[in-house]
Amino acid sequence: MKHIGEFQLIKQLTKILEIKDKNVLVGFGDDCACVNVESKKLVFTADIQIENVHFLKDKVKPTQLGWKLISVNVSDVVACGGVPKWAVISIAVPKNINIKWLKEVYEGIKKALDFYKFDIIGGNTSSSSEIIFDLFLTGETEKFVSRSGAKPGDYVFISGHTGLSRAGLELLLMDKKDYEDFEKRLIKTHLEPVARIDLQEKISRYATACIDISDGLVGDLGHISENSKVKIILEKEKIPISADLEKYCKKYNKNPYDYILYGGEDYQLAFTIKKEDIIHFKNEFLIGIVEKGEGIYLDNKKLKEKGFEHI
Numbered sequence: 001m002k003h004i005g006e007f008q009l010i011k012q013l014t015k016i017l018e019i020k021d022k023n024v025l026v027g028f029g030d031d032c033a034c035v036n037v038e039s040k041k042l043v044f045t046a047d048i049q050i051e052n053v054h055f056l057k058d059k060v061k062p063t064q065l066g067w068k069l070i071s072v073n074v075s076d077v078v079a080c081g082g083v084p085k086w087a088v089i090s091i092a093v094p095k096n097i098n099i100k101w102l103k104e105v106y107e108g109i110k111k112a113l114d115f116y117k118f119d120i121i122g123g124n125t126s127s128s129s130e131i132i133f134d135l136f137l138t139g140e141t142e143k144f145v146s147r148s149g150a151k152p153g154d155y156v157f158i159s160g161h162t163g164l165s166r167a168g169l170e171l172l173l174m175d176k177k178d179y180e181d182f183e184k185r186l187i188k189t190h191l192e193p194v195a196r197i198d199l200q201e202k203i204s205r206y207a208t209a210c211i212d213i214s215d216g217l218v219g220d221l222g223h224i225s226e227n228s229k230v231k232i233i234l235e236k237e238k239i240p241i242s243a244d245l246e247k248y249c250k251k252y253n254k255n256p257y258d259y260i261l262y263g264g265e266d267y268q269l270a271f272t273i274k275k276e277d278i279i280h281f282k283n284e285f286l287i288g289i290v291e292k293g294e295g296i297y298l299d300n301k302k303l304k305e306k307g308f309e310h311i
């Protein structure tokens, strides 16, 4: 197959479909779809964890895998301002799967459901040569926060440090006998991300646009820029570097900005707000502004909007 990229592929496929129901407020192209149901707005999302694509079976505890499956989906619901409500799960596993291992994945899932406070209420089981966990999650929101609402003059924020997860993945793949404490913390960020459910209310109330950072900060801000038809200017000086990432980059001679800007699987939120609402975001990081135009800039340099793509 010609290499067209994941997002081009999604565009070509979804063009074949036609959303006819007028109650659908948001279809393809955002973190969640959104549907009017009586006086409520329901949001829908699905994300998957696949062996050798999202995880290596011998490098993750089954409980961590269950936790991550739930977190990555909650992250999309929160990015739309929603509260997670109900989910169904589809699994596909090799016929000779270790049942104890699988039950431990479900223990991790249960722990996450208790933390994020919602239920899985159904699912499906099938076989596959590689392990697949797919979650379909619905949530409720009063106001849908899209990727398309950023306006010139808005501030750009991130909810926390980025780049740590990629450093954690690289450390895991190094297969070291011993890890320093900061390395263990980076690995934990990769294997046990926590979706920013704590920000749900503020996002719902104040964000003019929001996306969860799964494919890398610049790639994902690129979706806000494209959908909102605006230019985003990041100020290098304002983008935070975590102390652990700094240590990692010093030790392994890496450029921290490759991680911060392009890392992926951060599951922090990138969002825009009106300037006057800045008082509500004291613990988050102001990293830039929205202007008329297009593209993502770091100070006055245009950045390549490359993010993680599966295809």
Ligand SMILES: Nc1ncnc2c1ncn2[C@@H]1O[C@H](COP(=O)(O)OP(=O)(O)O)[C@@H](O)[C@H]1O
Pocket: 010, 013, 014, 027, 028, 029, 030, 031, 032, 033, 046, 047, 076, 214
């Ligand atoms: N195969 C597909 N068919 C229809 N819609 C899809 C498909 N894959 C992704 N989408 C939609 O495309 C958009 C982008 O997907 P994705 O990049 O996976 O979002 P996210 O990073 O928030 O999970 C979403 O609205 C998603 O619902």
Ligand SMILES: Cc1ncc(C[n+]2csc(CCOP(=O)(O)OP(=O)(O)O)c2C)c(N)n1
Pocket: 047, 048, 052, 053, 054, 055, 056, 072, 169, 214, 215, 263, 264, 265, 308, 310
């Ligand atoms: C073994 C392994 N290789 C590579 C990665 C890195 N990786 C896998 S998926 C991904 C991007 C995010 O996942 P995706 O399924 O695209 O989530 P979405 O953007 O749809 O929310 C990254 C950075 C990984 N986690 N594990």
Ligand SMILES: [Mg+2]
Pocket: 046, 047
């Ligand atoms: Mg997805």
